[in-house]
Amino acid sequence: MLTLDQARAALASARRVAVLTGAGVSAESGIPTFRDAQTGHWARFRPEDLASPDAYHRDPDLVWQWYAGRYADVTRAQPNGAHTLLAQLEREKGAGFFLATQNVDGLHARAGSGMGGGQMVELHGSLASARDEVTGEVFALPAPADLVTPPRSPAGNRMRPHIVWFGEYLAPADLEAAQAAFYEADVALILGTSGLVYPAAGLARHTQVGGGLVIEINTADTELTSQMDFSLRDLASSGLARLMRVG
Incomplete structure (x- = not known):
């Protein structure tokens, strides 16, 4: 298991960084989880x-x-500190940055992700879009x-x-791009996701198979914690700030 300083150094020196985000990132913007939205x-x-x-x-x-x-x-809702820091990290890493999100709220794009030289895919789609039947x-x-x-x-x-609804598959092009990016990553960040939903939860393993390090930030242990090279128990926004030495 890495120390926080070692994790910081690995992220700072990484040429290729892949990130997976889940509902915990959006929760800080006041967006309820999928099931909590049933009110x-x-x-x-x-x-x-x-x-x-x-x-x-x-x-x-x-x-x-x-x-x-x-x-x-x-x-x-408005993007929070985690969205902003990930957009900053993309600008720092450029073409070596890849963000895969399970969230459908569009907050990453509104914070600037996908516009700083890297790539972003919304694995589960977007509430701001519709598809011709x-x-x-x-x-x-x-x-x-x-x-x-x-x-x-x-x-x-x-x-x-x-x-992407129950019973449907992720877009093959998005999943393949994510799998390739995580395999090639020097460092992967797993933020605010329970690690229960596959195939997204399997992306961390691609980084480890490729020889990279995997860092998790979550408020509680997850299904993936035991596999991580470093786990930080924190909110996504403050955890990222600590990892990136911001503030």
């Missing part, structure tokens, strides 16, 4: 009853009402106040939320 009117539904192809085929209007509400919620093309949604559901593509086709 009020929606408390009578299980997430599986709304986030699956079968649910959508049964009642697309209901599913879109739920996603429109979630889209409005995340649009009101006929052509598969992806389009940005209008602002929540202007959103009419179900939305139509420029071709006039109905669009579905651009989210």
Whole structure:
């Protein structure tokens, strides 16, 4: 197990850095986890009853009402310190930086990730986008106040939320890019994720197979902790600040 100083030195000297983020990163922006979002009117539904192809085929209007509400919620939220520091880290590492997020709130992009010379993939999709049911093309949604559901593509086709639902697979190109980046990484950071959802949870192993180091930041032990080269028990924002010697 590395010390904090050794972990800092490894990250500072790494030419290639791969990052995986989960719900713990967004929690600091006030965004509830997937299951915690089931409040009020929606408390009578299980997430599986709304986030699956079968649910959508049964009642697309209901599913879109739920996603429109979630889209409005995340649009009101603001990126936090973890998002900002990851965008800073990308600018420092340039083309050697890769961010894979399991979050669908778009906060990484709003903080500048993907615009500092590195690459970002949203493994589970984005609440701010919808996909043409006929052509598969992806389009940005209008602002929540202007959103009419179900939305139509420029071709006039109905669009579905651009989210990976229960029973669906991750986009092959995104998963392959992430696996390659983690395999090639000198250092991988695993931030705010439980390590329960595969195949994303398996990315850390790709770094270790490739000879790199893996650092975890989480408020509690996870399914991945025992495999880590260094684990920091902290919030993503303050943990990253300590790791990057910021502040």
